Amino acid sequence: MTDSDNIIFDTASRIFADLSTPEVINEAEAGTWPEALWQAISESGLNLTWVPEENGGIGASMLDGFAVIKAAGAAAAPVPLVETLFAGWLLAQAGLQVSGETATVAIGELSLTDGKLSGSAMGVPYARNTKQIVALVETAGKAQVVQVATEQCELREQTNLAGEPADTITFNAVNVAQMGEPGNDLNGESVDAMGALIRCVQAAGALSTALELTIEYSMERVQFGRAIGKFQALQHSIAAFAGEVAAINAAADAAAEVVARAPSIDHEAWIEIATAKTRLEEAVNNGAAVAHQVHGAMGFTYEHRLHHLTRRLWSWRDEFGSDVIWARRLGEEVLSWGADELWPRITAVTDAR
Amino acid sequence: MSVTRFRFPFVEMPAEATQLRQEVREFLAEERANGGYTPMADCWAGGMSAEFSHKLGQRGWLGMTWDKKYGGHGRSFLERYVVTEEMLAAGAPVMAHWIADRQSGPQIIKHADPEVRDAIIPRIVAGECFCAIGMSEPGSGSDLASVSTRAEKVEGGWKVNGTKLWSTGAHGPGCDYMITLLRTSPLDTSARHKGLSQFLIDLNTPGVDVRGIADIGGQVHFNETNFEDVFVPDSHVLGEVGGGWNMVVGELALERSGPERFLSTFIVLQEAMRLLVNNPTDQTAEVLGQVVAKIKTLRRMSLGIAGLLEEGSSPEMEAALVKDMSTNFERELLEKLRRILPQNVLYSSAGLLPTLLREGVLRVPSSTLRGGTNEVLKGMIARQLGIR
Numbered sequence: 019m020t021d022s023d024n025i026i027f028d029t030a031s032r033i034f035a036d037l038s039t040p041e042v043i044n045e046a047e048a049g050t051w052p053e054a055l056w057q058a059i060s061e062s063g064l065n066l067t068w069v070p071e072e073n074g075g076i077g078a079s080m081l082d083g084f085a086v087i088k089a090a091g092a093a094a095a096p097v098p099l100v101e102t103l104f105a106g107w108l109l110a111q112a113g114l115q116v117s118g119e120t121a122t123v124a125i126g127e128l129s130l131t132d133g134k135l136s137g138s139a140m141g142v143p144y145a146r147n148t149k150q151i152v153a154l155v156e157t158a159g160k161a162q163v164v165q166v167a168t169e170q171c172e173l174r175e176q177t178n179l180a181g182e183p184a185d186t187i188t189f190n191a192v193n194v195a196q197m198g199e200p201g202n203d204l205n206g207e208s209v210d211a212m213g214a215l216i217r218c219v220q221a222a223g224a225l226s227t228a229l230e231l232t233i234e235y236s237m238e239r240v241q242f243g244r245a246i247g248k249f250q251a252l253q254h255s256i257a258a259f260a261g262e263v264a265a266i267n268a269a270a271d272a273a274a275e276v277v278a279r280a281p282s283i284d285h286e287a288w289i290e291i292a293t294a295k296t297r298l299e300e301a302v303n304n305g306a307a308v309a310h311q312v313h314g315a316m317g318f319t320y321e322h323r324l325h326h327l328t329r330r331l332w333s334w335r336d337e338f339g340s341d342v343i344w345a346r347r348l349g350e351e352v353l354s355w356g357a358d359e360l361w362p363r364i365t366a367v368t369d370a371r
Numbered sequence: 372m373s374v375t376r377f378r379f380p381f382v383e384m385p386a387e388a389t390q391l392r393q394e395v396r397e398f399l400a401e402e403r404a405n406g407g408y409t410p411m412a413d414c415w416a417g418g419m420s421a422e423f424s425h426k427l428g429q430r431g432w433l434g435m436t437w438d439k440k441y442g443g444h445g446r447s448f449l450e451r452y453v454v455t456e457e458m459l460a461a462g463a464p465v466m467a468h469w470i471a472d473r474q475s476g477p478q479i480i481k482h483a484d485p486e487v488r489d490a491i492i493p494r495i496v497a498g499e500c501f502c503a504i505g506m507s508e509p510g511s512g513s514d515l516a517s518v519s520t521r522a523e524k525v526e527g528g529w530k531v532n533g534t535k536l537w538s539t540g541a542h543g544p545g546c547d548y549m550i551t552l553l554r555t556s557p558l559d560t561s562a563r564h565k566g567l568s569q570f571l572i573d574l575n576t577p578g579v580d581v582r583g584i585a586d587i588g589g590q591v592h593f594n595e596t597n598f599e600d601v602f603v604p605d606s607h608v609l610g611e612v613g614g615g616w617n618m619v620v621g622e623l624a625l626e627r628s629g630p631e632r633f634l635s636t637f638i639v640l641q642e643a644m645r646l647l648v649n650n651p652t653d654q655t656a657e658v659l660g661q662v663v664a665k666i667k668t669l670r671r672m673s674l675g676i677a678g679l680l681e682e683g684s685s686p687e688m689e690a691a692l693v694k695d696m697s698t699n700f701e702r703e704l705l706e707k708l709r710r711i712l713p714q715n716v717l718y719s720s721a722g723l724l725p726t727l728l729r730e731g732v733l734r735v736p737s738s739t740l741r742g743g744t745n746e747v748l749k750g751m752i753a754r755q756l757g758i759r
Contacts (some may be wrong), residue, residue: 258695365456
């Protein structure tokens with residue numbers, strides 16, 4: 019994925035630089051909806067990046083969408099932009115119309131009876147700020163993508179570690195606004211994987227910003243008569259941090275590339291996603307630790323913006339299956355390959371198809 | 372601003388590279404089956420077989436990227452990448468030709484006198500002539516600018532005196548040349564990188580004495596090489612006299628991000644899998660997931676750098692980052708495997724897997740030293756990040 023020479027990415031970055039400021043992020047956590055930010059996103063069409071033109075979208079590529087998601091993560095944007103993209107992608111998988119209004123995806127114990135949705139879902143990101151909730155319901159081996167109006171659902175407000183909405187939703191025979199069968203053998207596992215990939219790409223962005231803040235701070239902050247970045251101990255910590263940032267960007271981008279070249283989340287894409295989410299563990303653990311260590315007590319205050327990134331990173335590593343759960347899933351997959359297929363399966367993803 | 376300052380383009384192998392991979396796999400499977408080699412850990416720095424290297428030469432798998440007009444095969448960096456990673460993953464004995472194929476050949480093509488070049492390159496490509504690196508010295512490890520082995524101008528050439536250390540493979544059969552970094556003018560403490568030159572020294576010249584050094588496992592794979600009044604003809608100076616430093620820096624960059632930085636212990640994992648599939652616990656799965664995720668990510672980064680090199684860029688920071696992380700991983704892989712392997716494997720000295728594991732543990736300390744210690748690399752990364 020090329021971040022630079024990408025117009026959509028640049029547009030997103032400009033909007034976030036102006037409107038996803040530390041003040042806006044803090045106010046959002048306190049409950050104030052960042053209307054100006056969402057307004058700018060809708061006007062630019064970023065919310066429809068992944069929707070084909072025939073379904074009401076702008077027909078940009080999958081990689082453009084991932085670039086927007088990385089920019090959103092880098093800016094800790096406190097709006098359901100990535101959720102709206104995710105929901106739009108899921109609707110489009112079933113050939114359904116996408117409005118571009120705020121939306122999110124619910125994953126939980128769900129069932130459909132006579133066109134009505136029942137069940138519950140925990141940790142639904144930004145649900146309280148959305149107009150629509152989209153879900154994949156699997157009954158007797160058959161999958162349906164459904165969309166309901168958020169206002170018709172019972173919502174209990176909860177948050178993740180970053181103070182982002184992660185609400186519990188109960189669906190009491192809610193009227194389905196539209197529904198359709200997804201193509202490409204899409205199932206619950208693939209929706210979960212897509213969520214995990216989105217979090218990895220966001221985290222790659224957020225960790226990149228945390229590194230930049232850390233480098234800047236290490237050059238400004240003077241102790242013992244010199245910038246702390248001049249001390250070799252800190253230089254080595256920051257170099258190791260840079261390695262983590264490079265690795266998670268490489269892993270997340272690789273997974274995004276493989277998803278983009280497949281019609282949907284195929285098995286090969288699932289493996290790349292499992293790889294990225296597993297690799298996220300050390301990237302976040304080690305990266306966030308160095309970021310805080312270098313920032314000292316200053317970076318431990320609510321006033322400093324570092325926590326907008328680190329608290330999200332600590333949440334995102336857990337969402338859509340924690341890094342440890344994904345490591346286990348990937349390991350089970352690897353065991354199924356056996357010794358002689360291990361290396362061929364590692365190289366297959368980059369070989370000519 | 373782009374989100375990240377690191378570039379690792381996603382590389383898909385061209386069709387001819389994928390085809391080549393199949394040929395290499397078939398060759399390796401056949402060799403292993405008929406006893407042509409026994410897999411080993413750290414095979415590129417410990418698996419010496421002139422015969423095996425000669426076979427690769429016959430197959431056209433040495434000097435692959437070098438221009439045909441010099442005797443090379445004119446193939447892409449990615450095709451070479453495929454051959455090297457397949458050899459490493461299989462634990463094949465590729466040490467004899469490794470240095471010549473990776474860095475000495477390209478330096479000779481770029482900097483040697485045409486007659487010298489034409490006499491040597493076809494022999495390297497054929498797997499009949501190998502090379503060693505003469506950079507470090509007893510007093511100069513990471514601080515290369517402090518080398519004191521000297522070359523004095525004499526009629527028609529140079530007279531060399533001093534000692535080079537850690538020259539991998541110099542003792543091996545067919546190792547005819549050492550590209551040697553020498554001081555050609557006295558040390559100027561205000562400009563330490565000046566006055567250094569690179570020479571292509573024929574190790575069969577009178578006055579050269581190569582002595583093997585045993586490593587902690589008792590294996591001899593590196594050497595101390597003494598030079599006593601060794602005459603080197605003018606034609607064997609590489610590039611400009613006094614231009615040695617830049618060549619060395621370029622040479623080190625070539626060796627930084629290849630697959631040998633993260634695959635040196637891979638064969639241990641592959642052979643361990645034969646046992647682990649029989650005991651698929653959660654812990655086993657978790658460890659395997661973690662190490663495979665790392666291998667895939669490191670490979671993706673290393674391959675991204677190969678892609679950038681193919682385009683003609685020189686991604687210095689990315690290469691340093693990858694070497695630092697990759698070499699740490701080679702050790703970590705063994706540490707993780709210990710957690711899930713049964714006691715009888717850890718304790719035994721018989722059989723392929725216990726042998727590989729022991730080899731790995733005893734050889735892996737060199738991973739984070741060779742080609743520039745990880746501390747030196749981190750310093751380079753810090754400079755690239757702008758904080759040093």
